[in-house]
Amino acid sequence: VERTLIAAIEQVQALEGTERQFEAFDALGPGAQADLLLSIASEPDCGAAEARIRAWLAGDLAALGRAVDRGFRGNAQLRRVLLADRNRWFAERLARRQAQAPSERILMAVGAAHMLGADGVPALLAAHGYTVRRIQ
Numbered sequence: 001v002e003r004t005l006i007a008a009i010e011q012v013q014a015l016e017g018t019e020r021q022f023e024a025f026d027a028l029g030p031g032a033q034a035d036l037l038l039s040i041a042s043e044p045d046c047g048a049a050e051a052r053i054r055a056w057l058a059g060d061l062a063a064l065g066r067a068v069d070r071g072f073r074g075n076a077q078l079r080r081v082l083l084a085d086r087n088r089w090f091a092e093r094l095a096r097r098q099a100q101a102p103s104e105r106i107l108m109a110v111g112a113a114h115m116l117g118a119d120g121v122p123a124l125l126a127a128h129g130y131t132v133r134r135i136q
Helices: 002-008 018-027 030-041 047-058 061-071 076-100 121-127
Strands: none
Touching: 018 076, 030 076, 047 061, 076 121
C-alpha cells in the first residue's frame, strides 16, 4: 500500500519513521515487550490478518476492534504505547501541518487499528475540528 501511495503522490513526507517506531517498542516494559512478541508469534498463518482485512473492507469496525484488542493480550501499556500515544502524536502533527499550510490537501495513511475508537486518529482529528472521511 505504501509504495502505491508514494508513487501516486507528488510530495511524500513520513509521519513516523522506523527509528521512532523502534524507540516506542524499546520504551515498553519487559511484560509489554513479551506480550508483543507473543502476539506476533501466536499468529502462525495469515488467517487472522486476512480476517482483519475482511472486517476493514466490510466496514465491520467492531470485529476489527475485537481482533486488535486480542492482539494486545490485555496489556494496557502495549495498547497505550503502540496506539493511543502514537495516535495523539499523529493527530497533533497533522493538525499543526494543516495549520501551517491551510490550502494544502493532505492524505494521511495509517494502519486500520489507528482508525478505531475514541483514541483513534479520526476521533482525535474531530476533536481538533476536522471532518474525517473514509475512502473505500
